[in-house]
Amino acid sequence: MIRLDHVTKTYPKASRPSLDDVSVSIEKGDFVFFIGPSGSGKSSIIKLLLHEITPTRGKINVNGKDVTAMRSWKIPSFRRSIGCVFQDFRLLPNKTAYENVAFALEVIGKSKAVARRVVPEVLELVGLGGKEHRYPHELSGGEQQRVAVARAFVNRPLILLADEPTGNLDPDTSIEIMRLLDRINRTGTTVVMVTHDSNIVNQMRRRVIEIEGGRIVRDQARGVYG
Amino acid sequence: MRAKYVLQEVLIGLWRNVTMTIAMMITMTVSLSMLGASLLLYLQVEDMKDYYYQQVEVSIYLKGDINDEQRTAIKDKLAGDGLVKESFYESKELAYENFKKMFSDAQDMVESVGPAEMPESFRVSLKDPTKFEQINTDYKELPGVQSIVDQQKLLAKVFDVLGAIQSLSLVVAGVMGIAALLLVANTIQVAAYSKRREVSVMKLVGASNWFIQMPFVLEAVFAAVLGSLLAGVMLIFVKVFLLEGSLSALTNLLTPVSWGDVLIMFPVLAGAGGIVSAVTAWITLRFYIRV
DSSP states (O other): OEEEEEEEEOOTTOSSOSEEEEEEEEOTTOEEEEEOSTTSSHHHHHHHHTTSSOOSEEEEEETTEESTTOOGGGHHHHHTTEEEEETTOOOOTTSOHHHHHHHHHHTTTOOHHHHHHHHHHHHHHTTOTTOTTOOGGGSOHHHHHHHHHHHHHTTOOSEEEEESTTTTSOHHHHHHHHHHHHHHHHTTOEEEEEEOOHHHHHHHOOEEEEEETTEEEEEETTOOOO | OHHHHHHHHHHHHHHHTHHHHHHHHHHHHHHHHHHHHHHHHHHHHHHHHHHHHHHOOEEEEEOTTOOHHHHHHHHHHHHTOTTEEEEEEEOHHHHHHHHHHHTTTOHHHHHHOOGGGSOOEEEEEESSGGGHHHHHHHHTTSTTEEEEEEHHHHHHHHHHHHHHHHHHHHHHHHHHHHHHHHHHHHHHHHHHHHTHHHHHHHHHHTOOHHHHHHHHHHHHHHHHHHHHHHHHHHHHHIIIIIIIIITHHHHTTSOOOOHHHHHHHHHHHHHHHHHHHHHHHHHHHHHHSOO
């Protein structure tokens, strides 16, 4: 499903690589944590998988497609098979919860009729039934993140990437979001989550890949933060 | 739905930054009307060249003391000359008639001279108007010839002036065009910045590039097309109020600017303005909205 082959990423003007010869293989339906201190290079992995940046060396394969060799006009359709959630939610402040999710459908050419059918369903799934018409500022942090998860999941992507999704949330809310991601994972969606929230990693007991100084120092099934 | 979405985004975009939109439209209007004026002038000068060069003549003025023998000799030479299409003799009386017609406004001037003061001449039209030099060398030494004047040279001066006006309006069109394009680039930057959240979400969920960029490009095209319409209206005003109004005395000398030529400027200017600003917008977006 996701394979990194000897991937090195050196940013321009950086003295040392952010990722140094990293090889990882993630199977369909896996739930994987990338952990490590700030600046360890774990967020670069999400950017590489989204083709926001390209590796300096090495190959990346996602959903059977060679991301490194992908032509730029193919990137949009490639991204439709990947959902993404961030620490800062990235919702549109002038749109309601419903409109935020529907926007993601409409801009990839889905009709309003499809949105009317699918959006309430996915909002229900993330536990926001009844709050469809609230604006982001009328929702709590956890609820905003649920909207973001709904938006990421509404296309039923094969992969869900989460970049510190609990970074702005309190511990209880974080656990609720994790339950939601777990539920999505159980539908067969591969979940890749970058975090430095040790509580969550320890509770979930899923595969943990620890990165330090751009290198993988630990890759453990059912691991803890350590 | 997509067409509606795009149109809505375009109108919102233009309204959000309405002062900039107006500035963009004004500069485009000025630039495109200058371009249109220059094109019209170009068409006009071509028409006039065709028209006047058909009638262009070489005038061979004769000396006051010319005798009949010399006159006949010149006439015969002209009749047998391969370069000459036609020629006719303009007597002093005929010249005076023409003079009276030409200066009918200035009666004093007409009264101060009589037929005797008028030069007599041969009016010669050439098969090839550019062969003036040949005629000049062949005839200027003949007895009885005072001087030879090529009207083409006079016309050439008039066309030079018109050509200079045309170049000037092209230069103004170019300079204003650059200002308009910089405004387009700036407007697009502001629009892209004010919609950066939407754009980043669109990129994230995999909206196609054309879908992301279309509203911005159309914003620029919309302003350009409006500008070109205004420019066309300006040209109509120039035709109605200047060429046919206050400047009509002058324009009677020139061939009239046809409505067809003015109206064809609408699609020409809209096309030119639209394409150039679309390309500018698109290039600007290449720098501001990276995949």
